[in-house]
Amino acid sequence: MKTRLLLPAAGMGLRLGCDGPKALVDLDGRPMLAVTLDRFAGLDLALPVIITAPADFFPLFDAALANARPALPWRLVAGGADRQESVALGLAVLEGDADIVVIHDAARPFVAAQSILDSITAAQAHGAATVAVPVVDTILEADAEAFLAATPDRSRLWACQTPQTFRLEVILEAHRRAAAEGHCGTDDASLVRRMGLPVKLVRGTPENIKVTTPYDLRTARWMVREGKP
Template structure:
């Protein structure tokens, strides 16, 4: 049994972990290689997801110049043979395309995970995969609780959307492989830039189904996010010990 109750081997699922960010808002170094509870940040989603995946079904896409650093971290974690390292492209969407090309044909469902989200759970991945099997897509997201303002570049408010209809997208984002591949071919052909995989799939005319994320799924963006992630992980470990 894996963590958080997910037990099924996802034999039809391939995983692309996108680890090509610039870390410009983090302030120093590569945030994905920073220590978090004894592992580099990027390793945490792999630790959660790998037990659900067949061998050869996980790809880590990294900047070519950083390959040796990521390879060393994978080897230290004991995953050098489980995870294929692939150099990324000039953009996130090009990197996801490179990851798609590296997955085996048996992976007909593809999950894309931001390496900077170390708190995503096996249970969340399993629910997103179930959604993708049923309706072609399953995108982790949480309901917006703040009042959102649309504004001009100068900060003048132009609208207040109804937050009851608003969700914040996270990862994993899981899709039928043929949908995702065709979507990225479309955006590449038309010179479009998307901010997540769901946007590309929607532009290609496919429905996108949200899967509510019910636990903290923090994205490491700034240096202050690391101690918060450490705190959340410590809480989870304590809760797991209480259950056992």
């Protein structure tokens, strides 16, 4: 099956305290996006990688990536107003040119190759899959006034990661329905599940962090310097 990679990278780094695209923050001398791209080197992917990014920053993305020399060629596609729209715009470029699409956050530069491969295998078998990890903390559900409302059974709870991998026709239809119904989800797998289709959970690793806060960025820079994972 022809497998393509889509990296949403249109988010700005406001919570990181920077005024540019989050995907281009420095990780020990290289833009985070280049570090993420390198994680997919050596896998059986059809190229180029599709990267959704803010159109006004295309020259900055091209220059940063060219200087960093990531392992895979890329093509920039203008992102939308939010992540869901950006993914939909990237999927539109892939329509008719892929069987399987791997969607991975550009801000997760430490994904394991085995997690990627497992998600592809699961999507081939089930149509949709997401990498996730069982939660280790007790999760509390609060009411509107921040009082404890319920304590869900931790044994059934997983923390969502990426990649999320799909048969292309499945995720295209999920996005079309969400757009038509005005629904905005927090991830792509949830759009598939709301259609009533199964989504297989693939066990990931705790190192597959998403760089969102200044603490995450400090952690990521340390991981790069220490050669982890």
